[in-house]
Amino acid sequence: MTHIDPEELVASLRGLRTTSPTTDIVRGLERAVEVVNALFGYSGAGLMFAEEDRDLRYLVAPDARGRSLEDAQLLLGQGPCVSAYTENTAVTTSDVRADPRWPGLADLLHPEVRAVAGVPVRLGGEPVGTLNVYQSQPYEWDESDVQALHAYADVIEQLLTAAMAAEEKSALAQQLQYALDYRVVIERAIGYLMGKHDLTAAQAFTGLRKQARDSRRKVADLAAEMLGEGVGEPR
Numbered sequence: 001m002t003h004i005d006p007e008e009l010v011a012s013l014r015g016l017r018t019t020s021p022t023t024d025i026v027r028g029l030e031r032a033v034e035v036v037n038a039l040f041g042y043s044g045a046g047l048m049f050a051e052e053d054r055d056l057r058y059l060v061a062p063d064a065r066g067r068s069l070e071d072a073q074l075l076l077g078q079g080p081c082v083s084a085y086t087e088n089t090a091v092t093t094s095d096v097r098a099d100p101r102w103p104g105l106a107d108l109l110h111p112e113v114r115a116v117a118g119v120p121v122r123l124g125g126e127p128v129g130t131l132n133v134y135q136s137q138p139y140e141w142d143e144s145d146v147q148a149l150h151a152y153a154d155v156i157e158q159l160l161t162a163a164m165a166a167e168e169k170s171a172l173a174q175q176l177q178y179a180l181d182y183r184v185v186i187e188r189a190i191g192y193l194m195g196k197h198d199l200t201a202a203q204a205f206t207g208l209r210k211q212a213r214d215s216r217r218k219v220a221d222l223a224a225e226m227l228g229e230g231v232g233e234p235r
Contacts (some may be wrong), residue, residue, distance in 0.1 A: 018150070025163040026059070029156060036152050040145075042133040044114070046070075047121070047156070048081055049129035056081055056130065061183060064201050065110040066134055072108035079105050084118035084130045090146050095138040115139035119149040121156050123164075131156065132154040149209040189223035 012168045029047055037045040044066035048056040058070050073079035079102050084091040093099045094115050097106040115135040120127040133145075186208070193204035208226075212219040 001168065025159060028159045030060050032152055032156055032159070036131070036149070037131065040133075040148065043136040045131070045133045047129065047131055048085075049121075050085060050127075056085055058183065059129070059189075065112050066132075067112040067187075068108065068113060069116065069134065074103055075105055075108060076102070078102050080116045081118040081130045081132050081163070083122050084132075085127050088120050088122070088127045090117070090119045090150065092141040092146065094140050098138075112136040114183065117141050117145060117149060119146070119153045121160075123157060123160055124209045128160075168186055185227065186223045191227050192227065 015170055025133050025193065033045050033047050036042070044063055046058050046066050046069075048070070049059050050056055051102040056070070057074075058067065062068070069079065073082050080091045080093055080096065083101070093101070093116050095114050096102070096109065097114060099106075113134050114137050116132065117134075118130045118132040121129040121131055131149055133149065146149060185206075190201055190204040191207060193199055194201060199206070199207070208223060209219055212222045215222070
């Protein structure tokens with residue numbers, strides 16, 4: 001019995017392929033991850049890209065539990081997402097805490113990160129990042145899970161390829177880096193609000209987003225102002 005409904009997969013992919021690459025490539029990538037997260041019932045989904053130093057960073061981050069995947073793998077330089085990227089192939093683990101391939105990783109992860117699956121996101125056949133999902137309990141990934149993730153990774157490649165055709169490759173790279181930098185500023189502001197007002201991460205982000213909407217500003221601009229930092233305009 002497959003975990004992923006083939007008809008739901010095809011319908012959701014058809015909708016994503018209608019995304020215009022000339023509008024907002026980052027929003028298109030966020031939408032792809034949101035659909036993966038909502039449609040298939042995983043505990044979390046995220047999209048990582050490799051920076052110039054080849055470290056993987058979340059462009060579209062899941063919750064705090066999932067973000068521990070980024071922090072742990074950045075610190076150790078190993079893990080399922082790193083392996084999916086460096087080996088250019090799908091990598092799964094039914095329980096990362098019992099998996100001997102990445103010693104020391106389990107100690108750094110949120111306790112509710114158990115099963116992890118990642119597939120490479122490619123451009124021209126070469127990996128540029130990974131699409132990752134996790135489950136809060138041990139979980140046996142089957143072929144339908146892996147095929148669905150590959151299908152969404154292919155859509156992400158199509159979005160990136162179309163965006164590159166619409167503008168220079170260097171400009172696209174700057175947009176993605178800009179989005180990565182924005183995410184760091186937003187998360188620092190969330191931490192600041194949590195400490196100042198004794199809030200959870202979800203409450204802090206909800207309040208920050210509401211204030212940004214009420215003032216018709218971008219969340220990252222408000223976060224940067226709150227921290228007393230300047231976030232430059234993308235070039």
